[in-house]
Amino acid sequence: MTARGTEERLNLSAGLASVAVALVLIAAKLWALFQTGALSVAATLADSALDLAMSLGALAAIAYAARPADDDHAFGHTAAEDLAALAQSLFILVSAALIGGAAAHRLAEPAAMPVREGAGIAVMGLSIVLTVALVGWQRHVARATGNRVVAADSLHYLGDLVPALGAIVALWTSRRFGVSWVDPVVAIGAALLMARGALVIGRAAWDALMDRAVDAETVAGIESVARGFPGVRGHHDLRTRRSGGRVFINLHVELDGDQSLHEAHAIGAALKRAILARYPGADVIIHKDPV
Template identity: 65%
Template sequence: MSVDTQTRMNLSATLASVSVAGCLVLAKLWALGTTNALSIAASLADSALDLMVSLGGLAAVAYAARPPDEDHAFGHSSAEDLAALGQSLFILISAAAIAVAAMLRLTGEAPPLEAEGRGIAVMFLSVVLTAGLITWQARVARKTGNRVVQADRLHYLGDLIPNIGAILALWASARFGLGQVDSVVALGAAGMLAVGAVRIGLSAWNALMDRRADPRLVEGIAAIADRWPGVRGWHDLKTRTAGSRVFVNLHIELDGDQPLRDAHAIGAGLRREILHHYPHADVIIHKDPDDEPEEDPA
């Protein structure tokens, strides 16, 4: 698959994500005003976060297709981490507001829910659209391996739970008059939102602080270098993350007496192999002469 085709598929997945999130925000705004259900408010806050995350993902994919410029030699992917910090703060505030409102309803007299049937219809629409989006994102992720699409898909998978919970809360209110179920569902959804916000914020903070990449990735690159023909040793393997990119610096030790062309071929081949296994990495390989000459086989 060509790079252009991968880019188009990734853009289609992120555009679909933005479109679905925008439709759900509008639908849930209407449902919240109609039903007065906190569980829908929690789902609305989650959809609003989804819209912001999806817009960030769309921007990240679009920026990834652009080459680095003179002022940003390593690209612009750190903007994704800055946006993620803002998103995590927004969702933490939203989760706290929903949790406080739910607790007040549980400890006091909660206003009755209204038009539960309309709310159930909107939430059912949300489940159907989300399931369709997840199916398309899974197909794109399998073909392109794009981590932004994969992460977005995992996020929307998590959204199915509060959406289904809101449907159950509205059904319990309409069928049995159990309006308090709505507040319990809202508390659970607020907790899920808070956990997700902390995870996103910590990931973005670690990336901005140049924390090394996943240890499994580092071990995988080391294993490739260990077995690569012509490489006598390696050192100073350093990694850092920025948005969806992983930057890798590696020093390899080569026979200092071999022609420059041969040394370049070894380094280029190793770089291609690393990119084959980790296509979202940006790899720089430094070539150092091996201080210890080979023993004479005679």
């Protein structure tokens, strides 16, 4: 299987895992709601339903981006990932603002921590375990493929995880020491974490949609492969961009104009293979000019 095919399988596995976790949590929280009638459980149920909608959207974007190039999309469909990541980052920013505002209100007007029923505590524990596993897998996939949709979805679930852990800590400290400010402080910290991550992902998605060149380190790496490559006398007009998790590279190389076309083609093909060995899954076009 090609490197691109492996990345697509990893991205799809992360999307499917996200949808599966959301479905399991919805079922568990529905059971807990019928068992306890607690409004806190109803609120987390609504949040999980929203998670499912976001995850389905992310999965659809990943699946669409994996479609091969066609007559209408000669460079593939990977821009769908950047559009989805940009939309997710905006949603996460709004969520962070709402969480931060609610936490600030609770700090200004502290209220007693609600007592959770046993079923609610069990479901929250299940939610934390599944979310930790999901976020861990999504982070692994995002590092391996550079997929911003997976990274944004991971950030979204991390935003659910941190307040859940904070709520358990706040509940324990409230019972043990009578402290009520821990929960809103943890929520504000989670909101700031979400906002920072959303800005990073949103900016990267925006840069990709605007065809911004890839990072300087990658550009330098491409040039280092081309520089001094056997048969290559020089290079110029290196152009790069990123779409989804894929890097597009366009490079002009200078060759001996007196050699045969077969020899020139062999040098260009070998250079392309060398670049792909360093950046698997990239789309590389080599233009050959006489020195």
